[in-house]
Amino acid sequence: MTGTDVRTSIWIFPDRSADEIVQAAIAAEDAGMDTFWLGDEGVARDPFTVLTAVGLATTSIELGIAVSNPYMRHPALTASTAATVAEITGRSLHLAFGPGGTASLGPVGLKAVNPVPSLRDALRIARAVLDAKPTEGFEPGSFARREERVDLWMGARGPLLASLAGRDADGFFTQLPKPILGPMLKRVRASRPVNIALCYPLILDEDALRAIRPYLALSLLDAPLGTPEAAGMSRSAAVAAAKALEAGELEMAASYIPDEVVDNIAIYGGPEEAATEFARLAVEHDVDEITAFVWGDDLPSRVESAAAVLRSAEDLI
DSSP states (O other): OOGGGSEEEEEEOSOSOHHHHHHHHHHHHHTTOSEEEEOOOTTSSOHHHHHHHHHHHOSSOEEEEEEEOTTTSOHHHHHHHHHHHHHHHOOOEEEEEOOOOHHHHGGGTOOOOSHHHHHHHHHHHHHHHHHTOOBTTBOOOTTOOOOTTEEEEEEOOSHHHHHHHHHHOSEEEEOOOGGGHHHHHHHHTSSSOOEEEEEEEEEOSHHHHHHHGGGHHHHHHTSOTTHHHHHTSOHHHHHHHHHHHHTTOHHHHHHTOOHHHHHHHSEESSHHHHHHHHHHHHHHHTOSEEEEEEOSSSHHHHHHHHHHHHHHHHHHO
């Protein structure tokens, strides 16, 4: 594997204005990124609408959604909407399904019930929609059409869903704690080669660390049993951090997150150190794509900084 083989991309949580997200995508394309990923977080900005705007404002960057769950929308509708975005923009779109979490399901009182069979069905139905072929739960009418520009990914942290991704998905998008990354990717690759995008929050200075530290436990709570421990903290500590965050006590929430957790679920350091860590992970685990989770004010500027790190990582691979 060489740097030219590894794709680079940006992932954004849709908590900024639609216009700022579009400007961030323009910055990502100008900086040479391959894909612009957007979270699907329930009642936050609708990712399909925003990515349509992104596609119309850019010229070549590929689009991605990570992740959509099968509970908020029927997977047939999700696939049809993704196909429409690809049609309008003329762009490739990577659609990742996952079990969803507190941010997306909590506001509407839903839970990730039976995630493995639910996601197996979601991938099957979505693929049938994109292929315009019948399957259990979907009968294409005379209006159905094929859309080859959309491929199907899985975004998950658990072993059963990792195995499902290896069997049924085109790609695997993940932010796994680094200590369990190797065994989990082995599960993904057990059946056949699968594209893998490795995503981590990119923390380049102390201010950025202070801003994100209180929130780091949330991703661990939405993960399977054993995930917080693999990252370096107990589940009870993760629950306590989440409760403090919900109460608006950011300093208390941050106090539950030791440096070990930061090191295990994020990329933290100066630009050179961060690039070296991204490159190390890409080579050690032979991933196809390295993705920086970028957040905060002045999003386009932060995307430019993250893209510079990813380009440096490419040079090191």
